[in-house]
Amino acid sequence: MGYLAELRDEIDSIIARDPAARSRAEVVLCYPGFHAVQFHRAAHALWRSGLGLPARWLSYLARFLTGIEIHPAVKIGKRLFIDHGMGCVVGETAEIGDDVTLYHGVTLGGISLNKGKRHPTLDDGVIVGAGAKVLGPIRVGLAARVGANAVVVSDVAAGATVVGIPAKQIHPRPTETEFRSYGTPSEASDPVLKALEGMAQEIAVLRVQLAELERASAADQIEIPRVKHGA
Numbered sequence: 001m002g003y004l005a006e007l008r009d010e011i012d013s014i015i016a017r018d019p020a021a022r023s024r025a026e027v028v029l030c031y032p033g034f035h036a037v038q039f040h041r042a043a044h045a046l047w048r049s050g051l052g053l054p055a056r057w058l059s060y061l062a063r064f065l066t067g068i069e070i071h072p073a074v075k076i077g078k079r080l081f082i083d084h085g086m087g088c089v090v091g092e093t094a095e096i097g098d099d100v101t102l103y104h105g106v107t108l109g110g111i112s113l114n115k116g117k118r119h120p121t122l123d124d125g126v127i128v129g130a131g132a133k134v135l136g137p138i139r140v141g142l143a144a145r146v147g148a149n150a151v152v153v154s155d156v157a158a159g160a161t162v163v164g165i166p167a168k169q170i171h172p173r174p175t176e177t178e179f180r181s182y183g184t185p186s187e188a189s190d191p192v193l194k195a196l197e198g199m200a201q202e203i204a205v206l207r208v209q210l211a212e213l214e215r216a217s218a219a220d221q222i223e224i225p226r227v228k229h230g231a
Helices: 005-016 025-031 032-050 052-068 191-219
Strands: 081-082 100-105 106-108 134-135 161-163 168-171
Touching: 005 025, 005 032, 005 081, 032 052, 134 168
Parallel strands: 081 100, 106 134
Antiparallel strands: 161 168
């Protein structure tokens, strides 16, 4: 596939994932995520040729124009779509597969100062929702979804959906044709909050049972000692 065919394929993939995109011309002229990726491909070519400073300058120019920061060393596959994109940051040793979708405010960051692999790897078809932080040399598996504002610090299984801080899995695998905008299913909730809600429901049931026991003991004139709160 030649360069123009690949470019057209990339534009068409953006139109397929964004109902607001009405034409190829609109994508080319008005989509900063598309511009950032094209800048990056040029900067990456310079980086691989050993021209580190020009590569960094070109990535800096792209950041100035688009609000999206991608280190020129980052390895990016085909048809990456950065939707909206403002505030998106992709660190030096990150790797991104084919057909990945990132939203604004996403960080693919490092958590150590070593010079080796310190940023995430995103496999094909991954969706990372707005504001999510994927940190460290971890892997987000094939077609996994990261919900908006999640903080991911460990590997994500292929097909899983994770949400929350720290991110926890809520769905084992989406349907094959399913595209989740922002990576977050409508029924998603914080797993910790869900557990607390379950505990609250159990406490309510126990209170009802205790009240029934107290009424039964009063009828039998049997006193049940009460535990003082704070004792």
